[in-house]
Amino acid sequence: MIEVNELTKRYRKVNAVNGLTFTVRPGQVTGFLGPNGAGKSTTLRMLLGLNEPTSGTATIDGRPFRDRPRGLRHVGALLDAHDVHGGRSATAHLSALARSNGIGRSRVHEVLAEVGLTEVARRRIGGFSLGMRQRLGIATALLGDPPVLIFDEPINGLDPEGVRWVRGLFRRLAAEGRTVFVSSHLMSEMEATADQLIVIGRGELIAAESLAQFAARSTQQSVTVRTPDGTRLTDLLTTEGARVLPDDDGSFTVTDMTAARIGELAFHHRVMVQELTTHTASLEKAFMELTADSVEYLAGDRR
Known part of the structure; x- marks a missing residue:
């Protein structure tokens, strides 16, 4: 379990993270979202003991990560796929980490096979593509x-097969x-x-809830209506305050009115639906609405 309590990181007069509190529980995949500059990477770095908080705490299974002498047995993390020695092979890189964390050499071969790198295990990492580095x-x-795994933008550079594999991997790890x-920003x-x-903006918590609950926050819901009497139904709905837009397939998209109310009006006026x-x-609509005030850089911004 990951627990963040009133976590704050201040750089001079700027709070990169400001009083952040949330919990990430086992047995599920928890997404960490926020606009660029929201403080996601800073938060992850404080979780892993790479940055010191100005105040507050960030613990993993009840302890700061830096208090664990063999950290890879407790927490696995991918923050930057480029942060490796390009002159080493994949096998050498993992073997060095295994030795320093008291992990058997056989495990190196197991994880290389699991991620599909067995055939290139002895090639220098400097020649790897971004997807291979990921x-x-x-x-x-x-x-x-x-028992705890942290990934920062893990699918960057992966091909469609790799993306599908990562999705399955995360699901399996959570199921265990x-x-x-x-x-991720995707x-x-x-x-x-x-x-x-977990959604943050300008270093502060915006939401901590299920995917469905967050998506339902969006006010931009719509109803698809198909009827042989489009002109009449459109007049009825617009008179009642709905917005009606025709679609290319002959249906209509209605906003500002529920499906139940549309059905009532159609029934009352004997219009076939x-x-x-x-x-x-959609998650994207909810995210754009709820983080609109937290976006640091806007295209065309003339402030």
């Missing part, structure tokens, strides 16, 4: 078979009862992978 970073996180914490990945979300489908809000 796989090596994931292998490093898995090396100590830890591990704590899986994944930072909403599609969070929708496909995460069970819970062939389809009435409510579309739940």
Whole structure:
């Protein structure tokens, strides 16, 4: 379990992280979201003891990570796939980490096979593509078979097969009862992978809830309506305050009115309705709405 309590990191007069409190529980994949500059990387670095908090605490299974002498047995992390010695081979890199953490050499070969790097294990890392480096970073996180895993933008550079593999890996790790914490800016990945979300903006907590609860925060819900009497129904709905937009397939998208109310009006005025489908809000829409005031840099910003 990961516990962050009133965590603050101040650089001169700027609070990169400001009084952040949240819990990441085992047995599920928890996504960590926020606009650029929100403080995600700073938070992860404080969790792993790489940055010292100005105040507050960040603990993993009740203890600061830096208090664990053989850290890879307790926490596995991928923060930067480029942060490796390019002159070493994948095998040498993992073997050195295994020795320093009291991990058997056989485990090196196991994780290389798991991430699909067995055939290139003796090649220099400097010649690896970004996707191969990401796989090596994931292998490093898995090396100590830890109960807690932290990943920062883990699918950068992966091809579609690699993305599918990572999704399955995270699900399996969570199903084994591990704590899986994944930072990403890709909403599609969070929708496909995460069970819970931690969302921050300008270093402060915006939401800590399930994926479905967060997506439901969006006010931009719509209803698809299909009818043979589109003109009449459009007039009825717009008179009642709804927005009605025609779609290319002959249906209509209705906003500012529920499907139940549309059905009531159609029934009352004897208008045939062939389809009435409510579309739940997307994660991306909810994220854009709720973090709008926390975006540090806006395209076209003239402030």
